[in-house]
Amino acid sequence: MPSLQVLNTESCTVSEIHGIKYLDTKVAMEQFCDSQLINGNTYRHGEKSIYKAAICSHYLFSAGILAGEGKKNYGEKFADFIRKNDLGTLIETEAVTNDAWHPDHAGKVWVWTPNYTKLLAWYTKNCRSNAALKKRLETVIKELEQNCVRYTKYVELYGEKSTYKTELDKYREKLTAAQKSLGELVE
Secondary structure, three states, X not given: OOOOEEEEOOOOOEEEEEOHHHOOHHHHHHHHXXXXXXXXXXXXXXXXXXXXXXXXXXXXXXXXXXXXXXOOOHHHHHHHHHHHOXXXXXXXXXXXXXXXXXXXXXXXXXXXXXXXXXXXHHHHHHOOOHHHHHHHHHHHHHHHHHHHXXXXXXXXXXXXXOHHHHHHHXXXXXXXXXXXXXHHHHO
């Protein structure tokens, strides 16, 4: 069976999703979650690899559209799945002819900013491997707890109106979501 891949770009802010055209849309999302929520994210920084349990801020995916095809392609189906399940926000480019390589094709690109809480809730409800997710969530919870402690110290140092307060609130929300999902798996 083909598999979805998530590849790093030059920036640790964004990764690119490859292989959705070979998979059923739900299977593609399950594989994305397996890759990013269970296996985590490894990013090359110079000579060393840095591992993080967190997902990236943004993900790119794209699709070629044959001229006059008129039916939804894999990119549009994946975007529809994200919207239908409320898994984050999407920015979509217009379809533009790919004159350099395929003048009979147009190309479209989507930038997806996942909502971690909603993505985790969807995956907890629909995942295939509770044991793997449970183990992963335990690691994620530890990392999020450490981030909450660190950002609490920053807020104490720089004040409630600092940007650290906003980041602390985000980490607390993610921590609550991870703890809730872990609780649902254990029950």
